[in-house]
Amino acid sequence: MHNDRFTTYYQSQKILPDGEWDVFMETAQSLNATLRDTHVPTLSNVEFEGQSIPPPVQIPWYPDGLAWQFNVPKKVLRKQPEFKGFHSFLVFETEVGNISRQEAVSMLPPLFMDVEPHHKVMDMCAAPGSKVVHHFPRLRILTRRRPLNSSKPSTRKTPSPPPRFPPAFSSQTTATTSARTSSSTSPRVSPAPALMVTNLDASIYPQLKLPSATNANKMETLLFDRILCDVPCSGDGTMRKNLGIWKTWQPMDGNGLHGLQLRILQRAMKMLAPRGRIVYSTCSLNPVENEAVIACALRNNPDFRLIDVSEKLPALHRRPGLTSWRPTDKSLCTTYDTYETFMATCAEGDAVKAKMTRGHWPPEDVEKLELPKCLRIYPHLQDTGGFFVAVLERSSTGMGTAAVEEAGEAAPRKREAEVDESVEIPESKKPRLDVDGVVKAEDDAEPPAETTSVAAEAATKNPAPPKAGKQKKGEGGGSFKENPYTYLAPNDPAILSSRAYISPPAFPSSNVLVRTPLPEGDAEPAPVRNMYITNALVKQLVTHNDYNRIRLTCAGTKVFTKQEAGRGADAQFRVLGEALPLIVPYTDPEAIVVGDFTTLRILVEKAYPLCAAFPDGGFKDAMTARGTGSHIARFPRELDSILSHDLILPLWKSTSSITLMIDKKAKSALSMRVFGKDITSPVKEKEPRGAEDAEGEGGEEEDAGPVVVSLEDVEEGLDAADAGGWSGRRCDGRRECIKLVWSRKNGRE
Numbered sequence: 001m002h003n004d005r006f007t008t009y010y011q012s013q014k015i016l017p018d019g020e021w022d023v024f025m026e027t028a029q030s031l032n033a034t035l036r037d038t039h040v041p042t043l044s045n046v047e048f049e050g051q052s053i054p055p056p057v058q059i060p061w062y063p064d065g066l067a068w069q070f071n072v073p074k075k076v077l078r079k080q081p082e083f084k085g086f087h088s089f090l091v092f093e094t095e096v097g098n099i100s101r102q103e104a105v106s107m108l109p110p111l112f113m114d115v116e117p118h119h120k121v122m123d124m125c126a127a128p129g130s131k132v133v134h135h136f137p138r139l140r141i142l143t144r145r146r147p148l149n150s151s152k153p154s155t156r157k158t159p160s161p162p163p164r165f166p167p168a169f170s171s172q173t174t175a176t177t178s179a180r181t182s183s184s185t186s187p188r189v190s191p192a193p194a195l196m197v198t199n200l201d202a203s204i205y206p207q208l209k210l211p212s213a214t215n216a217n218k219m220e221t222l223l224f225d226r227i228l229c230d231v232p233c234s235g236d237g238t239m240r241k242n243l244g245i246w247k248t249w250q251p252m253d254g255n256g257l258h259g260l261q262l263r264i265l266q267r268a269m270k271m272l273a274p275r276g277r278i279v280y281s282t283c284s285l286n287p288v289e290n291e292a293v294i295a296c297a298l299r300n301n302p303d304f305r306l307i308d309v310s311e312k313l314p315a316l317h318r319r320p321g322l323t324s325w326r327p328t329d330k331s332l333c334t335t336y337d338t339y340e341t342f343m344a345t346c347a348e349g350d351a352v353k354a355k356m357t358r359g360h361w362p363p364e365d366v367e368k369l370e371l372p373k374c375l376r377i378y379p380h381l382q383d384t385g386g387f388f389v390a391v392l393e394r395s396s397t398g399m400g401t402a403a404v405e406e407a408g409e410a411a412p413r414k415r416e417a418e419v420d421e422s423v424e425i426p427e428s429k430k431p432r433l434d435v436d437g438v439v440k441a442e443d444d445a446e447p448p449a450e451t452t453s454v455a456a457e458a459a460t461k462n463p464a465p466p467k468a469g470k471q472k473k474g475e476g477g478g479s480f481k482e483n484p485y486t487y488l489a490p491n492d493p494a495i496l497s498s499r500a501y502i503s504p505p506a507f508p509s510s511n512v513l514v515r516t517p518l519p520e521g522d523a524e525p526a527p528v529r530n531m532y533i534t535n536a537l538v539k540q541l542v543t544h545n546d547y548n549r550i551r552l553t554c555a556g557t558k559v560f561t562k563q564e565a566g567r568g569a570d571a572q573f574r575v576l577g578e579a580l581p582l583i584v585p586y587t588d589p590e591a592i593v594v595g596d597f598t599t600l601r602i603l604v605e606k607a608y609p610l611c612a613a614f615p616d617g618g619f620k621d622a623m624t625a626r627g628t629g630s631h632i633a634r635f636p637r638e639l640d641s642i643l644s645h646d647l648i649l650p651l652w653k654s655t656s657s658i659t660l661m662i663d664k665k666a667k668s669a670l671s672m673r674v675f676g677k678d679i680t681s682p683v684k685e686k687e688p689r690g691a692e693d694a695e696g697e698g699g700e701e702e703d704a705g706p707v708v709v710s711l712e713d714v715e716e717g718l719d720a721a722d723a724g725g726w727s728g729r730r731c732d733g734r735r736e737c738i739k740l741v742w743s744r745k746n747g748r749e
């Protein structure tokens with residue numbers, strides 16, 4: 001990230017000694033620097049089987065050079081040594097979420113959102129989640145004062161003021177989650193204190209209520225500052241990669257999706273705050289899915305206009321939106337100039353079959369809508385997929401602007417479903433509209449049936465998520481069976497037991513929630529296993545909206561989890577690595593143990609290094625003096641030039657060993673970056689028995705500390721080997737954390 005004002009101001013304040021500014025700025029981009037300075041030079045001038053292989057190049061239009069592109073056959077990645085190493089780097093960094101791989105143009109919509117840290121953001125169709133991650137670097141500015149796992153703890157004794165967490169929302173569907181997450185209903189986004197994930201049909205998204213800012217006794221509806229509508233589409237812009245589309249493409253794909261796309265966009269329009277912005281995008285080239293949708297939405301909502309974004313991303317080659325197009329039906333024989341000519345040729349019922357409505361055609365006042373302000377991206381322009389983006393803004397008053405008002409006069413202003421007027425649609429299939437023409441999406445509203453058979457069409461390509469409150473198991477994503485969201489009292493014993501890390505009262509203890517099932521009858525409440533933290537707005541929304549109604553699948557970020565402490569000791573809460581940026585600002589600096597480079601190597605290399613394995617001195621002494629359980633360690637960059645910044649990592653001390661408590665893949669990624677290769681040992685490694693362990697049968701296993709691996713590892717392990725030797729338990733019902741309880745059956749651990 002770069003900001004001239006920031007640079008000028010802070011350089012003139014001399015907050016850093018001479019010569020340190022560049023290092024300071026580099027820190028923010030350390031991963032990109034690793035890629036640029038370490039990998040790209042080794043990948044230049046590479047030959048494979050007599051062919052020169054081009055190195056990765058930066059995508060010219062992506063801000064700050066943070067996006068890269070390379071075209072290399074799989075064979076090269078597998079066999080050519082430099083590319084093989086680069087591939088491992090990519091795989092590990094992707095696994096831990098530092099890099100995300102996607103079609104270049106898919107990165108466009110978030111760039112046009114102009115999200116600011118205080119914004120409330122909604123992603124209407126978030127699954128599988130690759131665009132949500134692009135909002136976060138900006139949204140997280142305030143949640144992470146320092147980069148993840150790289151912060152230098154404050155030297156102040158007084159805890160820092162609480163971070164402000166901006167809110168983000170995402171509506172998503174279950175059906176497109178990748179195979180890896182198919183058991184989960186969440187898109188692949190990392191949770192954050194400001195994030196809620198709901199699983200609903202975006203076209204009937206319910207209103208979210210929260211107490212009025214001016215009158216606490218009143219409730220008001222949440223309006224968003226930014227909404228992304230990356231809608232389900234025919235996807236024909238991806239034809240370069242999805243070769244199957246060449247076989248199956250037909251105009252009905254787009255015709256059928258138009259209605260759903262329009263309903264999703266118009267629902268977003270109703271949820272947007274004055275002066276707010278909507279980015280509408282598809283990876284389709286079809287004007288019926290693009291300009292036609294925008295035209296209908298603008299005519300029905302005169303308080304919206306298209307924004308001119310021609311100055312934005314100047315290096316992006318684009319073409320303007322169309323002002324004329326000619327829809328066609330299945331026969332493809334004829335394209336029709338107007339809706340009327342189409343209807344004149346139609347036998348009764350054909351229009352419904354063709355899924356065509358008046359809204360598929362350019363309206364008469366098309367010029368007034370300024371459709372050329374939309375962006376069309378074509379594959380040949382810049383070696384990308386095909387894409388469409390429109391950026392819409394709501395007027396400051398919520399009233400129509402002059403130009404659009406005029407356009408609106410020609411249109412039936414109050415009817416969202418203008419597009420359906422001339423098509424005979426069975427009563428049962430019509431959406432229920434409220435007085436403003438909004439599809440009813442409240443508790444009392446029946447979820448509307450599709451206006452045409454668009455949903456059936458959509459379902460084949462992008463299966464829609466289940467409808468609010470009406471699901472049965474197996475119906476579009478399964479039943480909704482989440483545990484309730486319960487905020488703990490600030491003096492709850494679970495929170496108090498985490499005091500080792502946090503310094504109340506500054507820590508926002510009242511924003512800690514748990515997901516334990518409600519006790520039945522007189523039964524004792526289930527013990528707390530995990531604690532999550534949310535920002536204040538998410539707390540308000542969770543407390544004032546029925547989580548079943550909004551099908552809330554995730555809120556906030558997990559910060560503490562219960563850990564068995566070994567034989568004879570009570571279970572304790574341990575802090576999670578991904579929560580450290582949130583927890584460290586509240587942690588007494590004295591509580592953080594400092595390690596050196598050798599210590600870090602031992603922790604990365606060994607799964608359960610014995611306490612005795614560490615060199616005498618600082619770290620070992622400090623850890624010896626501490627009790628068993630969860631600890632936080634800092635590895636300062638000054639100690640070795642290889643570290644470009646401080647690392648802050650979670651540890652677990654058992655009676656005999658000290659374990660680095662990060663996911664195995666994160667550990668490998670860390671190892672690749674710090675040591676240039678993966679020096680980690682397999683989790684199944686058997687540690688030599690130390691003197692302290694020799695006290696009893698099986699003592700080592702119980703004392704060695706937990707193993708944290710990903711679900712995939714377990715699944716692979718179970719698939720690949722005789723499963724009899726393993727038993728796994730999901731800690732939180734999600735993919736990221738597995739505790740393995742192992743036995744010695746079959747001689748395996």
Ligand SMILES: C[S@@+](CC[C@H](N)C(=O)[O-])C[C@H]1O[C@@H](n2cnc3c(N)ncnc32)[C@H](O)[C@@H]1O
Nearest residue numbers: 125127128129130131176201202230232462464
């Ligand atoms: C173009 S994709 C979105 C991709 C996503 N923005 C990303 O970057 O990962 C459209 C998604 O919308 C989902 N979808 C389909 N019908 C939907 C509906 N009625 N409401 C919400 N999402 C829907 C599809 O399953 C698909 O995952």
